[in-house]
Amino acid sequence: MKKFWLVFKYEYLRHVLRKRFLFGLLSVPLFIVVILGIGMISALLAIDNKPAGYVDQAGLLTITEVPGEEEGIFADPPLVAFPNEAAALEAIDRGEIGAFYVIPPDYLETGEVRVITREADSNLSQGRFTRLVRINLLAREDEAVAKRVLEGPQMILRSVDGTRETNESNFLSFLVPFSAGVLFMIAVNSSGGYLLQAVVEEKENRTMEIVITSVSPEQLMAGKVLGNLRVGLTQLFAWILFGVVGLWVAKNFFPFAENLAIDLTSVMLMLITLLPAFVMVAALMAMAGATATESSEAQQIAGLFSLPIVAPYWFAGSIMTNPNGPLATGLSLFPLTAPVALPMRAIVTNVPVGQVILAVVLLVLVALLALLLAARAFRLGMLRYVKRVTWGELFRSRRAVA
Amino acid sequence: MATIDVRNVCKRFGKQQVVDDVSFEVVRGEIFGLLGPNGAGKTTTIRMILDIFKPDSGTISILGGPMTEDKKDRIGYLPEERGLYQDISLERGLVYLATLKGLSASEAQKRIQTWLERFDLADHKNKRIKELSKGMQQKAQLIATLVHEPELIIIDEPFSALDPVNTQMVKDLLREQRDAGKAIVMCTHQMHQVEELADRLVLINRGQSVLYGSLDEVRRRYAGQDVIVRALAPLPASLPGVDRVERENGQYRLHLTSGTTVQDLLRCLVEENIPLEQFEVALPTLDQIFIQIVTREGEAL
Numbered sequence: 063m064k065k066f067w068l069v070f071k072y073e074y075l076r077h078v079l080r081k082r083f084l085f086g087l088l089s090v091p092l093f094i095v096v097i098l099g100i101g102m103i104s105a106l107l108a109i110d111n112k113p114a115g116y117v118d119q120a121g122l123l124t125i126t127e128v129p130g131e132e133e134g135i136f137a138d139p140p141l142v143a144f145p146n147e148a149a150a151l152e153a154i155d156r157g158e159i160g161a162f163y164v165i166p167p168d169y170l171e172t173g174e175v176r177v178i179t180r181e182a183d184s185n186l187s188q189g190r191f192t193r194l195v196r197i198n199l200l201a202r203e204d205e206a207v208a209k210r211v212l213e214g215p216q217m218i219l220r221s222v223d224g225t226r227e228t229n230e231s232n233f234l235s236f237l238v239p240f241s242a243g244v245l246f247m248i249a250v251n252s253s254g255g256y257l258l259q260a261v262v263e264e265k266e267n268r269t270m271e272i273v274i275t276s277v278s279p280e281q282l283m284a285g286k287v288l289g290n291l292r293v294g295l296t297q298l299f300a301w302i303l304f305g306v307v308g309l310w311v312a313k314n315f316f317p318f319a320e321n322l323a324i325d326l327t328s329v330m331l332m333l334i335t336l337l338p339a340f341v342m343v344a345a346l347m348a349m350a351g352a353t354a355t356e357s358s359e360a361q362q363i364a365g366l367f368s369l370p371i372v373a374p375y376w377f378a379g380s381i382m383t384n385p386n387g388p389l390a391t392g393l394s395l396f397p398l399t400a401p402v403a404l405p406m407r408a409i410v411t412n413v414p415v416g417q418v419i420l421a422v423v424l425l426v427l428v429a430l431l432a433l434l435l436a437a438r439a440f441r442l443g444m445l446r447y448v449k450r451v452t453w454g455e456l457f458r459s460r461r462a463v464a
Numbered sequence: 465m466a467t468i469d470v471r472n473v474c475k476r477f478g479k480q481q482v483v484d485d486v487s488f489e490v491v492r493g494e495i496f497g498l499l500g501p502n503g504a505g506k507t508t509t510i511r512m513i514l515d516i517f518k519p520d521s522g523t524i525s526i527l528g529g530p531m532t533e534d535k536k537d538r539i540g541y542l543p544e545e546r547g548l549y550q551d552i553s554l555e556r557g558l559v560y561l562a563t564l565k566g567l568s569a570s571e572a573q574k575r576i577q578t579w580l581e582r583f584d585l586a587d588h589k590n591k592r593i594k595e596l597s598k599g600m601q602q603k604a605q606l607i608a609t610l611v612h613e614p615e616l617i618i619i620d621e622p623f624s625a626l627d628p629v630n631t632q633m634v635k636d637l638l639r640e641q642r643d644a645g646k647a648i649v650m651c652t653h654q655m656h657q658v659e660e661l662a663d664r665l666v667l668i669n670r671g672q673s674v675l676y677g678s679l680d681e682v683r684r685r686y687a688g689q690d691v692i693v694r695a696l697a698p699l700p701a702s703l704p705g706v707d708r709v710e711r712e713n714g715q716y717r718l719h720l721t722s723g724t725t726v727q728d729l730l731r732c733l734v735e736e737n738i739p740l741e742q743f744e745v746a747l748p749t750l751d752q753i754f755i756q757i758v759t760r761e762g763e764a765l
Contacts, residue, residue: 065533068563076552268547269561272608275514275541276564278533 065277069285070292077256077293086252087297090245091304110185113140115150115162116194120169125201128193138190147178154180161186165195240378242332243402245301247371250340253294254347254367260286261351261440283348283440287433291344298336331405331418338425339401343367345432352439353452370398374406385411395421397428465528466491467616467647468513473522475508482508484671485522490647490664492615495638497658497665497679498651499750501758505671506651507544510618513649514541527616537566540614544621544651546605550594554585557593558608565612572611579607583633599630606637617641620651635661655750667754674757683747686756689720691729694742704732717746 077083116123126143142159144150150162161179163186169175175195177186193212200208261283264270273282346367374381374393381390385407393403394413400421407413442455468490475483483505490496500506511517513524515531527535549557555576562572580586583603588596593604609617622638623631638661642648652658658665658679665682667675675682693699694715703709705724710717720729726745733740748756 065564068560072560263549267550268543268545269549271511271516271543271545272541272561273564274516275539276536276561 066281066285069277069282070289073256073260073286073289074292077290078296083293083297087300090248090301091308094308110160111139112160112185113142113158114185114187114191115142115144115153115159116191117144117147117150117162117164119167120165121167122165122169123194123198125194125198128190128197131190131193138187139185141187141190141194150178154178163191240406241305242329243374243405245298246332246336246339246401247368249294249298249301250343250371251368252297253290253340254343256293257286257290257344257347258351260290261348262354265443279441280437283437287341287344287348287436291340294340294344329405331408331413332401334418334422335401335404335425338422338429339397342397342425342429342432343371345429345436349432349436349439352436352443354443367398370396371402373399374403378406381406382410385413391417395424397421397425400425466525467527468649469523469525470509470513471523471525473509473512473519473524475505475512475517475519482671483512483519483668486666486668486671486673487522488666488673488676490616490649492647493642493645494663495642495648495650495661497662498649498668499653499655499658499665499675499754500668501653501754504653504668506653506668507620509668510543510620510649510651514539514618537612538615540565540609540612540617542605542609542617542619542622544624548593548601548604548608551592553590554593554596554604555580555589558604558611561608562611565614567612575611576607579611583607599627602626602630603633606634610637610641614646616647616649618649618651621654622650622652623654623657631657655754659750665750667757669758675753679750682753683750686748686753687745688748689722689724690746691718691720691726692716692742692744692746693718693733693740695733696739696741699738700736703729703736705729715742 123143126141131137139160142153144153144162147162147164150159153159154162160181161177164176164178166172166174166176179186196212197208200211203211264273277285350367377389377393380387381393381403384390390403390407393399394407395417396403404413404418404421466489468488470489471487473483473486474481486505486509488496488498498506498509508517512519513526513531524530527538549560552560555573558576559569559572562576563569567575577586577589580589583606585600585603585607588600593601596604609619617638619638622634626634635657638648638650642663650658650662662679664678665675666673677685692715699709699716703718705721705728706718707721708719710719718729720726730743733743
């Protein structure tokens with residue numbers, strides 16, 4: 063058992079201590095930050111934060127400030143009152159405002175408001191002006207009624223059994239399962255890639271016989287699979303941590319993100335499928351590595367296992383529109399597609415508990431079978447430096463392995 | 465108690481009988497030659513001893529019984545197909561392999577430092593293994609084989625691709641280990657190396673054991689009717705009981721007729737008053753014995 067830990071530690075540290083790993087770990091969040099940063103910078107450059115003015119010829123706006131109005135770069139610019147159009151025009155000329163509203167004396171009858179601006183793309187602070195007009199129009203109404211009219215209905219999407227709900231502003235309930243699936247794929251592929259390399263490495267560099275006369279093939283294989291699995295999990299949890307920090311920053315510094323929350327059902331589904339899925343893919347990769355004689359050959363075989371993992375994204379439209387149809391159900395039960403398809407379905411429907419259990423049981427069984435086959439492939443192929451192990455040999459009787 | 469006891473071991477791969485009823489023993493403090501031409505079954509026999517393959521029949525006892533995980537720590541093995549992890553530093557690679565043999569990391573580091581100094585590799589310990597020359601890598605492989613001070617050392621083709629300097633170094637090392645009481649199995653087809661080093665040997669051909677015993681015993685068994693003589697005066701044109709005389713490198717090789725003994729020849733030379741500098745029974749080399757056996761077996765088929 064001690065030697066299993068030695069292999070496990072060696073396999074883990076040899077990747078984690080490499081610059082390449084650190085670069086891979088940081089590149090994903092860095093990429094997201096850069097993309098978001100570029101988006102924000104371009105948005106900031108486009109923002110015109112000049113105040114807008116208004117001329118109230120109807121004598122309607124007795125309240126001049128909207129209570130609780132947000133201030134900041136992304137908020138609507140403030141409004142400045144002017145006694146007449148000439149004064150407002152002068153302010154435009156001086157560059158103090160970009161545009162101004164004129165509320166004519168017959169506003170209540172016509173509902174028309176004029177906007178005067180020199181530049182078509184001036185920020186009109188339209189949302190703020192609308193709220194200001196509404197709050198003044200409702201000033202004499204009952205407070206509760208006024209609030210309801212101002213805020214509108216708060217729509218909450220709730221499942222039939224009442225176990226899950228989300229609100230319309232919470233785009234994370236869609237984003238998290240989609241992006242987590244992508245991260246899962248990247249992590250699985252990278253740790254699977256490391257594993258492929260690790261399994262075939264001893265054959266390529268001819269250390270295999272030395273190693274297997276020091277440690278049992280089972281301990282060696284288990285140490286390799288779990289050591290490289292931990293590399294992938296380290297990567298994934300680091301990214302999740304970056305995501306949580308990012309969410310915290312967004313919630314605290316950006317007003318639009320205040321209502322964001324993560325749908326726990328999708329997260330739970332991801333967590334319970336993650337580990338067996340990781341073991342399964344890792345074992346399949348190890349099996350590919352053990353049957354091959356060179357890492358380039360192993361990579362080609364392993365590519366076959368990567369394809370089904372992305373398949374749910376190809377059918378994302380069908381899954382979302384018909385989440386309980388045969389395609390969506392089939393993909394969420396099939397072990398190679400389940401880790402991505404199951405949380406995807408959970409966004410738009412309540413996946414029956416029986417199906418979740420079946421999907422997890424199938425995943426665990428296939429993961430165990432893959433481990434068994436990987437160990438068998440390893441025993442059969444460990445001393446084959448030229449001829450690869452065939453699938454026929456792999457599935458033949460246990461006696462062949464001895 | 466024998467360190468290795470192989471009894472009537474057989475192994476078949478598909479239709480091919482690779483090892484057929486092979487038996488031998490290896491004891492402490494000896495260099496044992498496991499000989500045979502390429503494809504004779506030597507490596508398969510070693511792999512069965514090391515429990516990489518299971519024999520179809522027969523028994524193998526190693527260090528007093530069947531192979532266990534613990535016993536692996538008491539064995540040093542340098543296979544024919546050998547190498548080292550390429551992408552890590554020399555020291556790290558050796559420490560990892562030594563810890564797999566049961567040493568603690570600190571103890572492994574200490575011992576490896578001593579070995580690296582002995583093999584003039586200390587200055588290269590932080591280099592990646594792939595940056596080292598082939599000769600340096602071979603020395604590093606030897607360190608990996610010996611660092612945990614194994615009781616049993618098995619080396620498959622120890623001299624393949626070694627330059628003369630490294631060959632001599634390996635020979636000295638093997639003698640040193642033998643003198644320290646280790647059991648050493650040297651698996652090779654290079655007969656002259658065995659002649660120089662081995663105490664006992666087994667010769668395997670086509671999977672079968674065809675020769676087994678001490679080196680001296682084997683050579684005597686295959687010694688013919690030839691005598692090598694170096695004399696200070698020319699030999700007479702004919703000598704009684706001598707069939708043919710060959711002159712080579714200042715010495716004579718005398719082929720005796722059947723019925724003539726070495727003692728008969730010696731007596732004759734003394735009676736003839738021939739001053740002798742050297743008189744010895746011409747023992748065949750292992751190469752000659754090997755060719756003789758293999759050819760005979762080939763003819764018998």
